[in-house]
Amino acid sequence: MTRNGPQFQGETTMKSRAAVLYGIDQPWMVEEIEVDDPKANEVLVNWKVAGMCHSDEHFVTGDMVPPKELLAMMGVDDFFPFVGGHEGAGVVVKLGAGVTTLQVGDHVSASFVPSCGRCRYCSTGRQNLCNLGAGTLTGGMITDGTHRHHVKDGRPVKLMAKLGTFSEFATVAEASLIKVEKDLPLDCVALVSCGVATGWGSATNRADTQPGDTVVVVGIGGIGINAVQGARMAGAKRIIAIDPVEFKREKAMEFGATHTYASMAEAIPHLMELSWGEMADRVIMTPGVLHGDMMGEAMTMVGKGGTCVVTAISPMTETSADINLFQLAMWNKEVKGTIFGSLNPRADIPKLLDMYRTGDLMLDELITKRYTLDDINEGYRAMREGENIRGVIVND
């Protein structure tokens, strides 16, 4: 038996409906794009479900669009057009040459950080930092840098995280796909591929929550709600969830929070009282957008020897944070960044899905509403208004 997949023969280009962004502050345009067949080490995926993550919204607002000078350094002329979507689950349709880990018909989870399995970071259990991630915001394929996707006028189009789950079909590198078992609902798989893993890992892995800890989660969206369940599973004694939206505070209680407050300012005196002045062991920052001036209150909530984990996206060009460095030193506090909750996609996506199978991880309850691709702008409006924990796009 050879593990090499068959090389595809036949059609070389297909049409797919996709949500395309043509510039900052513009709506998603749902239209046809052209998708080329997979080349070596690539596969064509039919995305069945896409999660509507806040990170895609960051491209609409421009928080994650590199400024002109940076684009020039990256060798990119124009950032747009851009197909969104990096949370996804789908089915493998075609294989390029040399694909060894996937077959046609396999169910796959997207992985917004690729994992080559061979670089220094992949080799030491830090796949979330795979060197292939360096090109995430540039266009073209991971494999050879050329484009497989074009909009109507013939221009090449970038894919969010080189996945583009807001397209019904996309050609994606094998390194960005994780095979999953077929008994798992694809909407659950899609959620785990980014938001669930990122939030859960922020609490369990990066914050290293211990039994008996007091944990604060700031911002209860698709990430924060999973930080709450991660902290619960790691044995936290108290989990304080902070969000201005009442519906989200209620959701947080369902997922394991013990206390909720509308703001950090409101939480601080209560936290002081609850902890007899010791404050929190872990503070996890998962607001929709993080700004440096929010870090002062966050660090106030961190107790001696405590940890603040920064998971949320801040505007790319913001360079200062309000942190009292005297207190950081004297109280031995730490601030840690995390991407993908510091987890390993190939090990942890299947692991989390198995925890769903055994009933330990709540996934169905995360989905507030399902949308069609055509309703994408309505879905993001609902997210901005705080109506959703997570909306998902389902392609029939």
Add this chain to the structure above:
Amino acid sequence: MKTTAAILWEVNAPWSVEEIELDAPKAGEVLVKIAASGMCHSDEHLTTGDLPFALPIIGGHEGAGVVEAVGEGVSWLEVGDHVVFGFIPSCGRCPSCSTGHQNLCDLGALMGLGMQVTDGTSRHHAGGKDLTLMCMLGTFAKHTVVNEASCIKIEKDVPLEKACLLGCGVVTGWGSAVYAADVAPGDTVVVVGVGGIGANAIQGARLAGAKRIVAIDPVEFKREKAMEFGATHTASSMAEALPLLQDLTWGTMANKVIMTMGVGNGQMIGEAMALAAKRGRVVVTNIHPAFEMGGANMSLLDLTLMEKQLVGSLFGSGNPRADIPKLLGLYREGQLDLDGLVTKTYTLEDINEGYQDMRDGKNIRGVLIY
């Protein structure tokens, strides 16, 4: 094509150096012209039968060479690349590989078969028979065909006759101290057995900041070598080391004890545990006979009450793809001694003489140069 290889046809026989037939690499495989191979004790375990393998087998698992041809679908190696073989393959995708434990890659399960990873067949033939490969490598040969999962690409500035040692002995010894024992600055460390593994456990303990390194070996030449690699004290046996350690540590004993003997012996584990301090850790790196009878002779009460730990370690608990390049970097910077490890070099035809020298305790490491 034809090439030359050292074959073991039966247990307790000498290595037979002869011409073999080598097939072209299939999908996912590469043909490598081997430049040098370390003569590790594990291959000797094949001849004694301590490591039972399907015979006839081409020995050798510490090798380095140059890629001469690549099969279909090979994605990260090209003709002309310099490679060190990992004695355990690393697929990069299984649960162990994905969490920083490449030394336990699931492909290692196929190692006992000694055939190709891809399809379980052989590319090596002699006398009308398929040959198995030690660690799916067979580096006691001038050429081999192996899976790309077994190849770690390295920079071309490092001599291959030194780089080959990174495939097993150096990382195994160094990692036994640095990763498995987790030697910390100020620790007292004991290394039991100073061969190709033990000498590198000493180097690892030194780099990790050990205060005292006590090297134990019955052979005087090896105790002298141990001092060159960074040992601070030596003893000829664990029995001799016991009062020495009591004296040196004011009775608190060693934080880490690393077992790197030619062949392990369960009856000696109790002695090793006695050298360990409260919360001390004993790392078992050396090979014990597969069918050793009598188990491990140790006090489990002592284990509990003194919170001691007994830990196994394969490939020094290191990751081939990260640690082989990392240790070559330390060699390049002059912080890891590879040159001093090689006591003598041999031609492939002299392999039996080389193993006799090893048995006689003359070598830290013998290396075959092709």
